[in-house]
Amino acid sequence: MENKDRIELNILGQVCPACLLVALREINTHCRKLKQGDAELTVRTDHRDATRTIPDTARAMGYDVEVRKVDSYYEIRVGARK
Amino acid sequence: MLLMQWHALVIFNLLAGMILGSVLYRSDFCMAGMFRDAFLFKNYALLRSLALAVVLSMVLFSLARLSGLILFTTPPFFTPPSAATLAGGVVFGIGMVLAGGCVVSTLYRLAGGNVASMIAFIGMIAGSLLYAEVHPLWVPLKAGTVLIGATMLSDITPTGELLMTVLTVGISAILFTRWLRQGKWNMTAYADGYLQPWKAAVAIAVLNTAAYILSGWPMSITTGYTKIGAYIEQLIAPAHAAGLLLFNQNSLSAVLSGSPITGGAGPRVDIVFLTQIPLFIGIVVGAFLTAVALKEFRIYGLPPKRQLVSALVGGILIGFGARMAAGCNLTFVLGAVPLFAFQGFLFVAAMVLGAYAGARILSRYVIR
Numbered sequence: 001m002e003n004k005d006r007i008e009l010n011i012l013g014q015v016c017p018a019c020l021l022v023a024l025r026e027i028n029t030h031c032r033k034l035k036q037g038d039a040e041l042t043v044r045t046d047h048r049d050a051t052r053t054i055p056d057t058a059r060a061m062g063y064d065v066e067v068r069k070v071d072s073y074y075e076i077r078v079g080a081r082k
Numbered sequence: 083m084l085l086m087q088w089h090a091l092v093i094f095n096l097l098a099g100m101i102l103g104s105v106l107y108r109s110d111f112c113m114a115g116m117f118r119d120a121f122l123f124k125n126y127a128l129l130r131s132l133a134l135a136v137v138l139s140m141v142l143f144s145l146a147r148l149s150g151l152i153l154f155t156t157p158p159f160f161t162p163p164s165a166a167t168l169a170g171g172v173v174f175g176i177g178m179v180l181a182g183g184c185v186v187s188t189l190y191r192l193a194g195g196n197v198a199s200m201i202a203f204i205g206m207i208a209g210s211l212l213y214a215e216v217h218p219l220w221v222p223l224k225a226g227t228v229l230i231g232a233t234m235l236s237d238i239t240p241t242g243e244l245l246m247t248v249l250t251v252g253i254s255a256i257l258f259t260r261w262l263r264q265g266k267w268n269m270t271a272y273a274d275g276y277l278q279p280w281k282a283a284v285a286i287a288v289l290n291t292a293a294y295i296l297s298g299w300p301m302s303i304t305t306g307y308t309k310i311g312a313y314i315e316q317l318i319a320p321a322h323a324a325g326l327l328l329f330n331q332n333s334l335s336a337v338l339s340g341s342p343i344t345g346g347a348g349p350r351v352d353i354v355f356l357t358q359i360p361l362f363i364g365i366v367v368g369a370f371l372t373a374v375a376l377k378e379f380r381i382y383g384l385p386p387k388r389q390l391v392s393a394l395v396g397g398i399l400i401g402f403g404a405r406m407a408a409g410c411n412l413t414f415v416l417g418a419v420p421l422f423a424f425q426g427f428l429f430v431a432a433m434v435l436g437a438y439a440g441a442r443i444l445s446r447y448v449i450r
Contacts, residue, residue: 013196013382013384013385014386014389015181015198015389015392015393015448016115020123046194046195046196046380047110048108049271051272051273051276052271052272053119053123055270055272067272068272069274073378074272
C-alpha cells in the first residue's frame, strides 16, 4: 500500500456517461501497473449510478473495487485483485 | 377525473411529483442513461426495469379502465401518429443522450446540485421557445403526414387491443420470472439510500395509474416546460409572445360533464398549468430534500467545456423535439405505449434511433 502509485481521477460534477467512459480509459491506460498492484486508482464522483457501473465494470475486468462515501461524494478505489 | 377542484389537482400532482423525485433520485432511474448505456456499453441491466414499468402500467391501466375508474380511455392530448412523431422522436433521442438526461432525470439531478443538468434544463426551455417560432410551419406538415387515421389500437379493433395486452403481459411475465431466477433484478450499488430500480419501476407505474384515475390522464410534463418559457418570453417580449400561434392554441381540449376543459403552452392558468407545474415543482423539491437528507446536495461547479456545450445543445434538442412530437419520453414511453396509442410506438422507435446517433456523437466528440 505504502509505495504504490496513487492515480487520482476527479469527475465531480461531470455529465453522466463521462463517469464510466473516463474511468475505463484511466483503467486501461494504467492497466499493467494496476494489475500488478503497483498502482491504485481512486475515482471521485458525485454520480450515484457510477457507484454501480464503475465497480461492476472494473470487477468484470478482474480488479478489486472498494467504494466509500467521503463528504458528499463517493470514492471508488480500483486496484489489483488480492 | 375524480379531482374536479383545482386545489385538489394541484396538491395531488405536487405530492406525486415529490414521491417521484425522491424515488428517481435514490435509484438514479434515468431513461436517457438506460438507452445510452445499451448502445455504449451493451449494458441492458436498467432497461429491464423500464420494461417492468411499462408492462406494469399496462396491467394497472387496463384494470383501472375495466373497473370504470378512467374517464378518458383516450387521453385528450394523444393524436394520430404522423411523420412529426418520428422526426420529433429522433431529435429528442439525440438530445437526451447529449444532455445526459431526459426531461425528468435532468430535474432530479439539477435538484441535487448538478450544474450541467441546470444548463440542460435551460436548453430545454430555449428549445421549446425556438420551436414556438416555427410552429406555424410545422402544423401543416404534421397534418399532411398522418400515418394512421386512428389514435389508439382500440379505435380500430378493441378485441385486438385486448389480445395484444394479454399477449404482451403474458410474454413479459415469462421473461420477468426468468430474470428473477437468474437474479437479474437486484443491482449492486454503493450510493447511500440506493433504491433498487425495479422498485422505482413499480412506484412509477402505481403513481402514473393514480394520476390517470385522479388527475385525468397519465403524467406529462413538457408542455409545462414550454409554459414556463412562455411566461419568461411574455416578460421580455410581450407583443411577440402574444402573437405566437403555439401560445394561443390548446394542446388539450376535452369535455367533462358538459363543461369544456382546455390547456396549452401559452402563459395562462389552465389545466396544463394546474397539473404539470405542480408535478414539476414536486419532482425538484422531492429530489432536493432527498439529496439533502442523504447529505449529497452540493454544487461542484462547471464540468469540462465540451460537456457544457453538449448539455446545452442536448437540452435544446430535447425541448425542440418534444414539441415537434407533442410529447416526451414520460408521456409516450410510460403513457402511450401501455395504452397502445400508436404515437407511443413510433416515438419510442425514433427515440431509440436518435439515442444511437447521440451515443456515437458523444463518444466521438464530447468525451475524449
